[in-house]
Amino acid sequence: MNDLLIANLFFFLSLGFILGIGFVFYFQLWFLLNFLASLIFYLRFRNLKFSLLFLFFLFLGSLYSLLREEINLPSIQIPSLIKNYRLFLEEKIKTSLPFSQENLLRGIFLGSKFDDKEIKDAFVNSGLIHLTAVSGQNFTIMFSIFYEGLKYLYFLTPNLIFYLSSFLIIFFVLLMGFEGNVLRAGVMGFLLILVKNKFGRIPLKRNILVSALFLFSLFSPNLIFKDIGTQLSFLAITGIFYLSPILEKRFSFIKNNFFRKTFSETLSAQIFTYPLILYYFGNFNFFSLISNFLVLPIIPYVMTLASLFLFFPVKYLAWLSFPLLTYILSVAKIFNNFVFYFKIPLLLVVLVYFLISLEIYYQSKDEAVDFHFNLD
Amino acid sequence: MRQLIFILILINFVIYLIILSALRDKILVAFLDVGQGEGVLLKDKKNIFLYDTGKYPSLTIKEIDKILPFYDRKIDILFLSHPDKDHYFASFEILKRYNVRIIGISPKKSNDTHYNQLLNLARQKKIPILVFGRGDKIFDNYFKFFVLHPEKIYNKENDNSLVIKVDGKNSFLLTGDIEREAIESLISCCPRFLKADYFLVPHHGSKYSLNEKFYSLIQPKLSIIQVGSNFYGHPHREILEALKNFSQIWRTDFQKTLIVPQ
Helix, strand or coil: CCHHHHHHHHHHHHHHHHHHHHHHHHCCCHHHHHHHHHHHHHHHHCCHHHHHHHHHHHHHHHHHHHHHHHCCCCCCCCCHHHHHHHHHHHHHHHHHCCHHHHHHHHHHHHCCCCCCHHHHHHHHHCCCHHHHCCCHHHHHHHHHHHHHHHHCCCCCCHHHHHHHHHHHHHHHHHHHCCCHHHHHHHHHHHHHHHHHHCCCCCCCHHHHHHHHHHHHHHHCCCHHHHCHHHHHHHHHHHHHHHHHHHHHHHCCCCCCHHHHHHHHHHHHHHHHHHHHHHHHHCCEECCHHHHHHHHHHHHHHHHHHHHHHHHCCCHHHHHHCHHHHHHHHHHHHHHHCCCCEECCCHHHHHHHHHHHHHHHHHHCHHHCCCCCCCCC | CHHHHHHHHHHHHHHHHHHHHHHCCCCEEEECCCCCCCCEEEECCCCEEEECCCCCHHHHHHHHHHHCCCCCCEEEEEEECCCCHHHHCCHHHHHHHCEEEEEEECCCCCCCHHHHHHHHHHHHCCCCEEECCCCCEEECCCCEEEEEECCCCCCCCHHHCCEEEEECCCEEEECCCCCHHHHHHHHHHCCCCCCCCEEECHHHHCHHHCCHHHHHHHCCCEEEECCCCCCCCCCCHHHHHHHHCCCEEEEHHHHCCEEEEC
């Protein structure tokens, strides 16, 4: 048994588990489909032992999704101290900034919803509403802020810094409220942190993705198939994993490291999420690309100020974020007027995706499925 | 290092912003567009007063934040004319977002649960609640407030509204929701005091507070009707026609917020 075999086994068994849930969710004949899937597996890899194991996990997934409501998982109680601290922070932000600015700051920082419909519509129309949703991206930014900040304390060893900032992130997740979407963002954020900062040995990207799906489906089996938010954020992460390194190579003419990175990450996340947005909502706003590119470089700075505010809740720190927040608000307001929806024919979308996947396939040979299942 | 420079630039920028908005700071009176409801903001160099808050918190607070500089988060006196939702309901959010120093109310006790909740919240926050009546005066270094009404407790809820005459460079008459009885009492008690340049038409222009003698005593330059879309038919046609003979009319539902610089 070598490492690659274990990694591949993990990949396929988790995939089997998720497929089992999916079959139950979508089809009445899930029973037959489970057998069919394992048959295909056998025909592809010609290994009876592993295909039986695959079949077992398919059924495990199906049964889990059918019996999930019977099982009571222990629910996590947030300590009241943290709840109160969140309330205190919200009050403090409310008393120190004007209405729209404090709404935005609470949205970016704590994931609160907009109180006002007018501002919310501006953010929806300009394609910036995802800023105020609790997202994995937020956690990664927060983590790197903590990590970089703790580096200034010279007496800490790198390992200690990593653990301390992980601890702070857990505190931050608890502060966000620990609902379904926070958990999702937490898992995604953690995976992104692992890949981006290259801590320890970098696992296969597809294993990371599949383990995220596995965790979600353990938490609530139908989440991936029902919740549009989860699907979108999963696709965005897939884009950042696979497409953005390729785009970064393509955009090597942009000399500034930071801008190149944000640009390619934004672009790849958007490219990956558009077909689903098209499928669900039927239209997409072309200008959201521009508005995102204008705003996203600012977000880390807002988050830096917010994370300082987390420990020193004084109004002067909130005032510092005032110009940045005003800038974001004005971008949203300007692009609110430029709503330009257009329909893309589905065939074109399919073609574009075919080309993108070809590119990804050739560029990431090391990720290709290469099985040595006959090793025993 | 780059982070530090960025933060220093930001601090610099914010300081300039504060200086700039402090320089542009003006004395003004604003009749806010708060939908169906009343809300008047009075602001001089030092103090900020609010007469009624309207019903919808986000509308009121957005309007106020457009006028106040971003660092000014206080209201020195919040007058609540009477316990009607379209006059006080946004106060809950206002108490959360602004540092309110004093709340001034009319003497009539109310059974309205939300109103009592509001007063309890104020007591919790240790904000003094002052009960005003006829004859009370507040002198600020710019504005002078004269409370003209009520002198006793009336049967009708609306007649117990606080009526305040404000003197600055111009004079303002803020009337709340007063109706027939209260208007007659005002005419009989203090006819000389009623004269005002800017007249906030009582009860969003309801025909039950129509009194031509009242208008002739006030002699307004501009009559302001604070109104939004409503089921009562405010402002009534009778009022609009009667007011036409005395002054111009400003409607906040069409012409939005009126700012009177001083």
